[in-house]
Amino acid sequence: MPFHYELRFVGAGGQGNMLAGTIIAEAAIFYENKYATQVPTYTSQVRGGPTKADVIIDDQPIEFAESTHIDFLLALDQRAFELYKGDLKVNALVLIDSHLVQVSPEDQQRRDVYAYPIVRTAKYEIGKLVTANILAVGLTVELTAVLDKENVRKAIRACVPAAFLDLNMRAYDLGLQAARELRSRKRQLMAADRLACPSMVPPSDVLTALAPSTCGQPLTA
Amino acid sequence: MSVDYSKYLRNEKLPLSWCPGCGTGIVLKALLIAIDELGWKKDDIVMVSGIGCAARGAGYVDFHTFHTLHGRAVPAATAIKMCHPHLHVIVFSGDGDMMAIGGNHFIHGCRRNVDVTLIVVDNWIYGMTGGQYSPLTPTGSKASTMPRGNIDPTFDVVELARGAGATFVARGSVAEPVLLKTYIKKGLAHAGTSVIDALSNCHVQFGHRNKLNDPVKLVHHIKDSTVRRSAMAKMKPEELAGKLATGIFVEDTSKKEYTRAYRELVKMAQNPG
Amino acid sequence: MPEVRIASGNELVAEAALAAGCRFYAGYPITPSSEIPERLSKRLPELGGVFMQFEDEIASVIAAIGASYAGYKAMTASSGPGISLKQEGIGLACMMELPLVIVNVMRGGPSTGLPTRVSQADYMQARWGTHGDHLIITVAPATLLECYTETVRAFNLAEKYRAPVFILSDATLSHLHGRVELPAAASFEIIERRQPSVAPEDYYPYDVDRFGPIPPLPNRDNFPRYRFHMTGLNKDKGGFPTENPTVVNADERRMVAKIMDDRKAIDSCEYYRLDDAQVAVVAYGSNATAARVAVNDARQRGIKAGLFRPITVWPFPEAQVRELAGRVPKILVTEMNLGQMVYEVERAARGQAEIITVLQAAGTPIRPAQILQQIQVAAGKVVGDSIRREVLV
Numbered sequence: 001m002p003f004h005y006e007l008r009f010v011g012a013g014g015q016g017n018m019l020a021g022t023i024i025a026e027a028a029i030f031y032e033n034k035y036a037t038q039v040p041t042y043t044s045q046v047r048g049g050p051t052k053a054d055v056i057i058d059d060q061p062i063e064f065a066e067s068t069h070i071d072f073l074l075a076l077d078q079r080a081f082e083l084y085k086g087d088l089k090v091n092a093l094v095l096i097d098s099h100l101v102q103v104s105p106e107d108q109q110r111r112d113v114y115a116y117p118i119v120r121t122a123k124y125e126i127g128k129l130v131t132a133n134i135l136a137v138g139l140t141v142e143l144t145a146v147l148d149k150e151n152v153r154k155a156i157r158a159c160v161p162a163a164f165l166d167l168n169m170r171a172y173d174l175g176l177q178a179a180r181e182l183r184s185r186k187r188q189l190m191a192a193d194r195l196a197c198p199s200m201v202p203p204s205d206v207l208t209a210l211a212p213s214t215c216g217q218p219l220t221a
Numbered sequence: 222m223s224v225d226y227s228k229y230l231r232n233e234k235l236p237l238s239w240c241p242g243c244g245t246g247i248v249l250k251a252l253l254i255a256i257d258e259l260g261w262k263k264d265d266i267v268m269v270s271g272i273g274c275a276a277r278g279a280g281y282v283d284f285h286t287f288h289t290l291h292g293r294a295v296p297a298a299t300a301i302k303m304c305h306p307h308l309h310v311i312v313f314s315g316d317g318d319m320m321a322i323g324g325n326h327f328i329h330g331c332r333r334n335v336d337v338t339l340i341v342v343d344n345w346i347y348g349m350t351g352g353q354y355s356p357l358t359p360t361g362s363k364a365s366t367m368p369r370g371n372i373d374p375t376f377d378v379v380e381l382a383r384g385a386g387a388t389f390v391a392r393g394s395v396a397e398p399v400l401l402k403t404y405i406k407k408g409l410a411h412a413g414t415s416v417i418d419a420l421s422n423c424h425v426q427f428g429h430r431n432k433l434n435d436p437v438k439l440v441h442h443i444k445d446s447t448v449r450r451s452a453m454a455k456m457k458p459e460e461l462a463g464k465l466a467t468g469i470f471v472e473d474t475s476k477k478e479y480t481r482a483y484r485e486l487v488k489m490a491q492n493p494g
Numbered sequence: 495m496p497e498v499r500i501a502s503g504n505e506l507v508a509e510a511a512l513a514a515g516c517r518f519y520a521g522y523p524i525t526p527s528s529e530i531p532e533r534l535s536k537r538l539p540e541l542g543g544v545f546m547q548f549e550d551e552i553a554s555v556i557a558a559i560g561a562s563y564a565g566y567k568a569m570t571a572s573s574g575p576g577i578s579l580k581q582e583g584i585g586l587a588c589m590m591e592l593p594l595v596i597v598n599v600m601r602g603g604p605s606t607g608l609p610t611r612v613s614q615a616d617y618m619q620a621r622w623g624t625h626g627d628h629l630i631i632t633v634a635p636a637t638l639l640e641c642y643t644e645t646v647r648a649f650n651l652a653e654k655y656r657a658p659v660f661i662l663s664d665a666t667l668s669h670l671h672g673r674v675e676l677p678a679a680a681s682f683e684i685i686e687r688r689q690p691s692v693a694p695e696d697y698y699p700y701d702v703d704r705f706g707p708i709p710p711l712p713n714r715d716n717f718p719r720y721r722f723h724m725t726g727l728n729k730d731k732g733g734f735p736t737e738n739p740t741v742v743n744a745d746e747r748r749m750v751a752k753i754m755d756d757r758k759a760i761d762s763c764e765y766y767r768l769d770d771a772q773v774a775v776v777a778y779g780s781n782a783t784a785a786r787v788a789v790n791d792a793r794q795r796g797i798k799a800g801l802f803r804p805i806t807v808w809p810f811p812e813a814q815v816r817e818l819a820g821r822v823p824k825i826l827v828t829e830m831n832l833g834q835m836v837y838e839v840e841r842a843a844r845g846q847a848e849i850i851t852v853l854q855a856a857g858t859p860i861r862p863a864q865i866l867q868q869i870q871v872a873a874g875k876v877v878g879d880s881i882r883r884e885v886l887v
Contacts, residue, residue, distance in 0.1 A: 022671060029500050029673040036500075036673035044525070044609050064787045065670050065858050231723075234734065239768075264718055280723055280734055287563055288725035289556060290586055296553035297560030304518065304755045305563040305718060329549040403668035457591075473512070483544070 003034070005146045006182040007055040009136075010084045014047040015119070016133030020074070021053030023137055024147065028057045030158075031151035037065040052081035054058045057146060057150035072144050074136055075101045076118060094142055095136070114143060114182050121178075131171035134160070138175015143183065149176060170198060226253040229263065231283050238277055240476045242436030244395035245275045246254030248342050251398050251419075252313070253282070255406035267310045273316035274349045275342035279394075280452040291322025295330040298337045306480040309409065316343040320376050324356070329412050331385035335479040338408045338415045339387075341378055344423035352426035355399070363430040370455040378418035379470050389415035390471035395422055398446035398465070404469060413478045420447065420465070496675035503641040503667040504529035505615040506674065507597055508537065510645035511569050513679055515686070516595070517543035517714075518568040520562035522576060525609045526665040530571040532736055549578040555583035555596070562592040563724060565714030567649060571597035573665075574607060574616060577623065581707040581858070584658055585624035588749065590724045591700070592711070593652035593659075593687060600779075602666040602857045611857030612665040615831035620660045629750045631760060632660040632808035636782040638674040643668065643682070644805065649686035651760065655753055656708050663808060664830070666859055687711045694720045696733045700745070707752040742775045754809060762805040763814050767793065771800030773872045775823040776815070776839055776845075778804050779861040781830050781860055788865035797873040805836070812842035819843035824872040828852040828865050848872075 005026060009017040021038045028036035036057045054067035072093045075081035081101050088094070091112055096103060098115035107113070118125035118141060122132035133154060141152050153172060160168045230253075256266065257481050266284040270276035272291035275486070279286040289297045294312045302310040312319070318329050319341050330339065338361040346352040346364060354364035356376045363370055382390045393401030401419060408415030422428070422439040435441040450468030453461060499703040501509070510532045511519070519538060521531040538545040544561065548554045551572055572580060577598045579734065587594040600616045602608025620632045631651050635644040645661060652659040661798035690697045690709040699722045701709050712720040727735040728742045736742065753760065768774060768790055780791045782803045786848075792799035802818055804811050814840075818823060825847045827836040833853050840849055854860045 025671060029498070035673050038669060039666065040669050042606050042610055062672065062781045063790075064862055065672065066666070066784075068861055068863070158514075173871070224720075264721060268783045274847070280496065281534070281727070283721065285717075285721050288561065288722045288723065288727070289560075290582055290726055293556040294553065296548060296557040297563075300518065300520065300544075300546070300557035300568075301561035301564045302716065303546065304566050326548055326553050329553070379535050487542055491537075 003057070003059040005057045005072070005144070006070045007072045007074070007140070007144070008059075008067050008070050008087075009053045009055070009074045010080035011051055011074075012047075012080060013042060013045055013049045013051050016130065017051050017076065018042075020133040020137050020140070021055045023058070023134075023152065024055050024140065025160050026158065027147050027152040027155035032147060033155050034059055035061050037062050039065045050077065050083050052080065052084045056196060062122050072140065073154050074140055076136070078102065081171075095139055095143060097113070099122050114139075114179075114186070116182060117177055120185060123175070124165060126174065127190070128164070129167075130166055131164075131168055134168045134171040135175040135178075138172040138177075139179045139182075140175075142176045142179030224254050224257050225248060226257060228281050229253045229256065229283055231280055237281060239274060240425045242422070243274070244344060244423070244440070245278065245342050246342065246438075247395040247398050248275070248419045248421055249278050249281070249313070251402035252311070252340060252405050255409055259409060265308055267301050267305075267308050269294045269301065269310065269312050270467050271314040271486075272349075273315040273318045273347070275313060275315040275344075275421075276318060276440065278342075279456070292321070292326065294318070295326035295337075299330060299333065299335050302335050302337050303483065305372075306484070307337075307358070310338070312337060312339045314340075314342065315348070316341055316357040316378075317347045318344065320356045320378065320381075322349070328381065328385035331382050331387035331416065332385060333479045334388055334476050335412070336412050338405070338411075340405065340408075340417050340419055341385045342421050342425060342433060343378060343418050344421040344428040346423050348423045348426045350439055352430060357425065362383060362427070365430070378401050379466075382416040382418075383471050384455070386414075386476070387416045387471060388413035388417060388473040388476050390418075391416070391469045392418040392420065392447075392465065392467045394420035394443050394467060396420075396440050396447070396448055400467070407469065407472075411472070412474070413476060414469070419443065425457055466490055496677060498673065498675050500671060500673055501638065502529060502669055502671045503635070503638055503663055504599065504669070505533050506638055507571070507642035507661065507663065508533035509676075511595065511649065512537055512541060513642075513684075513762040514646045515542065515648035515684055516567045516649060517593055517719055517848050519544070520548050520557035520561070520568070520570050521550045521572065521867065522548055522554050523575045524551075524573045526601055526668045527571045527573045527576075530597060530599075531794070549605045551579035552583060555580040556586070557592075558594055559583060559587050559590070559592055562594050563585070563590070565712055565717035565847070567653065568594065569595040569597065569649075571599065572871065573601050573609075574613075575605070577616060577619065580622040585626060585628065586726045587658040588624065588626075588628040588630065589726050589729070590641075591656040591749065592724075593649075595648045595652050595659050597661045597663060598643075598695065599668045600662060602855070606734060609882040612830060612859055613630060613857065614662075614766060614829050615663060615834070615855060615882040616662065616780060617807065617829065617831065617834040618663055623721060627655070627746055627750065627846065629753050630658055630660055630875045631655065631753060631806065632662055633762070633805060634779045634807045634884060635667065636779055636803065636805070638667075638670060639676075639710070640805070642674065642676055646682055646684070647762075650683065652732050653685045653687045655756070655760075656711055656751065660808070662779060664780050670780075689711055689713060689716060697722065699724060700729060700731045700733055701752060702731065702748060707748055707755070716876070722738045725735045754823040757809065760806055760809070761811055763811050764801070764803040766801040766803065766823070767802035768802060768818070770798050771801065771822050772798040773824045773826055773869050774800050774802050774818055775826045775828060775865060775869065776802045776804075776835070777828045778807050778835065781828060784860050784862045785828055785865050787862035787868060791866045792869045792873070795870070795875070797869060797875060799869050799873070810835075810838040810842065812838065815839055815842035816844065816846070819846035823847055825849050826852065826865070826868055826872055828860060830860060
């Protein structure tokens with residue numbers, strides 16, 4: 001079975017989405033001997049404009065590097081999410097920042113959505129806002145399971161400044177851990193057939209199961 | 222000036238295309254004598270020019286010669302000097318070429334301080350295209366595109382070069398060719414960007430519209446319009462009004478010459494840590 | 495052994511330039527080409543070469559031309575607005591017959607347009623951008639590997655034909671990061687400009703009677719010994735201005751003929767699944783990757799589609815397109831612009847094939863599905879509403 005996986009990282013300029021995409025692509029190429037591409041799209045606005053990094057991983061050379069059938073989407077910004085949520089496969093994995101992005105009930109229904117306060121956790125739990133992208137990489141790697149965790153760790157080590165290595169490793173581990181908890185929580189919810197989501201999650205609670213936008217609404221049509 | 226400068230000329234290209242009595246030839250002669258006095262070899266000299274009457278000078282001299290586009294002599298000269306730092310690179314072009322269309326390159330050339338000598342043949346007019354006003358056409362003078370008299374203020378080449386960071390700046394004129402040669406010679410010998418504002422006569426295009434249509438008359442007018450810097454201290458303000466100072470205005474060896482700075486950069490890149 | 499790297503299109507252009515022997519770069523910052531000077535600003539000093547950022551685009555191209563005159567292999571890179579500014583200088587390189595590589599990382603336009611978005615709307619500009627009769631060889635890489643190999647080829651063509659050569663990249667290709675297996679340096683040819691064998695006093699830079707249509711030009715080592723004149727005016731064999739109608743006419747014709755007469759060595763086209771094709775897609779640059787996917791998808795659907803991809807886009811491969819039009823009933827031209835190469839295709843096809851287009855000037859890449867739909871229309875198998883059936887938005 002040929003392997004082909006498409007990831008899209010969207011956010012606002014300055015959040016580090018491009019680097020997150022680069023790390024995933026480099027881990028695939030250098031440490032798993034796969035083919036991968038990363039195509040960034042951004043605006044002239046250096047900070048704050050919508051950004052998109054498309055990553056494709058394949059065991060064959062990649063012909064067309066723009067993602068058109070997306071398996072996984074990470075969104076750290078509402079405007080970028082709305083702009084770039086097209087091209088998602090049915091039941092695609094969607095990871096959103098629970099404080100920055102809201103997902104409509106329709107999207108919620110058609111996608112496998114996970115929400116986590118990525119930026120807030122990076123800022124307050126890890127203590128450095130710029131680690132948000134590495135935290136997101138951790139979440140991505142655990143949720144998608146397309147790459148070996150340790151290979152991605154090597155790619156992170158090669159990409160981040162040495163002075164911030166420990167901090168970024170903490171962020172990465174926290175991301176992996178958080179994703180495991182998100183998934184087990186979701187399984188529990190599904191097992192219990194409880195489709196309503198919890199009420200607003202306080203910022204200190206780093207484990208958010210579902211997006212705030214769906215609060216109090218049934219997820220069935 | 223009993224130097225045989227014909228050895229520096231491509232004699233088969235003569236006669237010169239310049240009008241009889243044109244000052245550009247005097248500036249070129251001053252340059253060639255300065256080169257002769259410095260003992261430079263022809264193989265070691267590159268002359269770069271833009272477009273215009275003066276810029277045609279590059280075609281007549283037996284050096285490496287590069288006749289570029291209108292206004293673009295300075296970046297070409299900069300590149301050639303960067304490629305061959307041991308060669309002497311001279312820009313020989315007019316006031317319209319270097320101060321108007323090439324003005325941006327001129328100031329940035331001065332800023333970098335590459336060891337290039339910029340000779341501005343400053344005849345206050347666009348000669349070749351038919352006497353249109355340049356940024357050096359004196360306010361009030363007539364030009365083919367200022368038939369009622371020029372309302373534009375002028376650049377002061379010396380102050381512009383100084384402000385932009387040139388490390389040798391002088392002004393001379395065809396009315397005092399030996400002094401002009403001295404300034405050019407010092408500029409050529411200077412390690413850094415040197416600018417020589419060489420006031421010259423265009424009696425055909427500038428002169429005939431301004432009652433100065435005879436080379437002698439116009440050269441006298443240039444002489445009367447200028448005053449030596451050394452004499453200025455003793456003159457009253459009303460005597461100085463409307464006059465251009467001649468002499469050497471900037472002679473600064475403290476600023477690093479650019480090809481030297483680049484050599485140091487290369488060394489740093491090749492021996493990191 | 496090829497070297498596996500992860501790199502962007504821009505970085506590969508820069509590295510390939512160095513591998514080809516480029517030792518002078520002059521440029522001005524502009525999106526989306528800036529990674530080229532960024533890389534070269536680090537690398538050129540390491541190799542003893544010259545990197546300079548100039549005050550503007552015009553100075554940059556003139557400086558590169560000055561360096562080429564001084565014997566260096568030189569390059570400048572820019573994007574739409576910057577290329578417009580460089581055009582007069584590009585004409586100077588044509589007239590002086592100086593080797594020069596110009597990279598245009600195409601973005602949306604006209605004017606400032608879409609600085610960070612993709613386009614192919616400078617296709618005609620590369621050919622006709624500067625004034626006067628002239629011909630500029632232009633190559634258009636489509637993949638990361640070609641960003642490298644076509645840049646090396648661009649330098650070789652520039653040196654061989656003593657002429658400026660355009661590389662038409664685009665915003666997508668320039669910023670695409672991915673795996674690329676670079677050929678070993680020893681595996682490709684590097685062409686150096688032909689050197690004069692005559693004494694300096696017998697050398698004339700345009701002495702075609704003695705040297706043939708592409709006279710030698712001193713390299714950086716020989717430059718100081720060979721004194722000669724060059725001008726942007728129409729010139730004689732010595733490089734001096736002339737208005738002699740016979741000399742001018744012959745020189746103008748030779749400058750174009752030196753390229754047109756050696757088409758076999760310059761042309762480069764890819765034929766993909768065209769042997770039995772009923773629909774031939776014609777595409778170049780990064781857009782050709784979408785076209786290739788569409789062709790494969792069409793084949794899976796039983797449509798005999800193929801791809802014709804000019805890699806040397808100028809001079810236009812008209813003989814090849816004419817031959818294609820003689821055997822393929824439908825030609826589908828796709829470009830990220832409002833239709834430029836299609837004029838050339840129509841001219842070359844001479845009415846032999848029906849010509850249809852997939853054109854887009856949106857700042858976003860054309861998708862394989864868009865091309866596939868038109869292939870289906872051309873093949874008479876319209877399945878219009880099924881094209882994005884896998885994708886639910």
